[in-house]
Amino acid sequence: MKMGTIKKICLVIFCFLLFAAPSTSYAKRVILRVFHAGSLSVPFKRLEEAFEKRYPWIDVRRESSGSVMAVRKVIDIHKECDVIAVADYSLIPDMMFPRYADHVMLFARNELVLCYTEKSRYSKDINENNWHEILIKDGVKWGFSDPNLDPCGYRTVMCMLLAERYYKRPVAELLLSRDLPFRFISKNNLDVIEVPASFSPKGRKVFIRPKAVELLGLLESGEIDYAIEYLSVAKQHHLKLLRFPPEIDLGDLRFRPYYSKVAVVLGDGRMIKGRPIVYGMASLKNSSHPKEARLFESFVTGKAGADILRRFHQIPIYPAEVVKANE
Numbered sequence: 001m002k003m004g005t006i007k008k009i010c011l012v013i014f015c016f017l018l019f020a021a022p023s024t025s026y027a028k029r030v031i032l033r034v035f036h037a038g039s040l041s042v043p044f045k046r047l048e049e050a051f052e053k054r055y056p057w058i059d060v061r062r063e064s065s066g067s068v069m070a071v072r073k074v075i076d077i078h079k080e081c082d083v084i085a086v087a088d089y090s091l092i093p094d095m096m097f098p099r100y101a102d103h104v105m106l107f108a109r110n111e112l113v114l115c116y117t118e119k120s121r122y123s124k125d126i127n128e129n130n131w132h133e134i135l136i137k138d139g140v141k142w143g144f145s146d147p148n149l150d151p152c153g154y155r156t157v158m159c160m161l162l163a164e165r166y167y168k169r170p171v172a173e174l175l176l177s178r179d180l181p182f183r184f185i186s187k188n189n190l191d192v193i194e195v196p197a198s199f200s201p202k203g204r205k206v207f208i209r210p211k212a213v214e215l216l217g218l219l220e221s222g223e224i225d226y227a228i229e230y231l232s233v234a235k236q237h238h239l240k241l242l243r244f245p246p247e248i249d250l251g252d253l254r255f256r257p258y259y260s261k262v263a264v265v266l267g268d269g270r271m272i273k274g275r276p277i278v279y280g281m282a283s284l285k286n287s288s289h290p291k292e293a294r295l296f297e298s299f300v301t302g303k304a305g306a307d308i309l310r311r312f313h314q315i316p317i318y319p320a321e322v323v324k325a326n327e
Contacts, residue, residue, distance in 0.1 A: 039087055039233050047305060063081075088151035088155075108315060116241070143218060280323075301319075
C-alpha cells in the first residue's frame with residue numbers, strides 16, 4: 001500500500017475518533033440530583049435550563065413526586081439526592097433535621113383551588129358559595145392527592161374542615177366520610193381528621209392519586225369533573241378554576257391563626273396543623289456535590305429564581321427566609 005494512501009486512511013480514522021468521542025467537558029459534568037414536589041415540575045424545568053446555561057459543567061437531574069414521598073426516598077430508601085424542594089417546608093425540619101439537613105429555605109407560596117373543564121358537570125353553575133353542594137351531587141366525580149404522600153392531599157382535608165367552619169355546614173363530613181374511611185375527632189380544641197396508612201375510596205365518586213398533578217389527565221379526559229390543585233398548577237395548565245375564600249384556601253398569611261384550628265393525623269401518626277402554604281428547599285448534608293447543591297439552592301431562591309417562579313404563577317418569597325436546625 002502506498003504511503004499516501006496510508007496517510008489518508010489514518011487521517012480518516014483520526015477524524016472519526018475525534019468527532020465520535022464524547023466531549024471532554026460533557027464527560028466531566030457534575031450530575032446534581034434534585035427531588036421536588038410535583039407542583040414544581042413546570043417552573044423547575046425552566047429553572048434547570050437557566051441554571052445549566054449559567055453553570056454548564058453541572059447536569060441537573062430532576063425527580064418529581066409527592067413531597068412526603070420525596071422526603072421518604074431520602075430518609076427511608078436512601079436514594080442519592082443533593083437538593084430537595086417540597087410543597088410544605090415543615091416536612092424538612094420535621095423529618096430531615098438534623099441528620100439530613102441543617103436548614104430549609106422558604107422560597108414560594110401558593111393556594112388551593114378547585115379545577116374543572118368545559119366538560120365538567122355543572123361547570124356553568126358552580127361558584128364560591130355552592131361548590132361543596134355541586135361536588136356531592138349524584139354523578140359528579142372529583143379527586144385529590146393522597147394525604148399520606150402529598151401535602152396537597154392533607155391540605156385538601158384541612159380545606160374541607162375549614163369550609164365547615166366558614167359555611168357552617170358539614171362540608172367535610174358530606175364530601176369525605178361517605179366515600180373514605182377517615183375518622184373525625186376533636187382534639188385539644190382542634191377539628192381533626194385521622195387518615196389511615198392505606199385506604200381505597202368506595203365506589204367511583206372520589207379519586208385519589210399519589211400526587212395532585214396526576215389528576216390532571218383524569219380531569220382533561222373527562223373521567224373526573226373536578227380536582228383540588230394549587231393555583232399555580234391550574235394556571236400553568238390553562239384550566240378553569242374556582243378560587244376558594246381566603247379563609248379556607250390556605251394561601252393567605254393573615255389567616256394563619258384561623259388555619260391552625262384544624263389538623264390532619266396521617267397514617268404514620270404525625271399530626272399536621274393547618275398553616276399557610278409555604279414551599280421549602282434544602283441542599284442536603286450528605287450531598288455528593290455540596291458546592292453545586294448550594295449553587296442550585298442559591299439560584300432558585302435568588303432573584304433569577306424568583307423571576308422564573310413568578311412567570312409560572314408561583315408567588316416567590318424573595319429574599320427567601322431561612323430556618324436553621326438549631327432555631
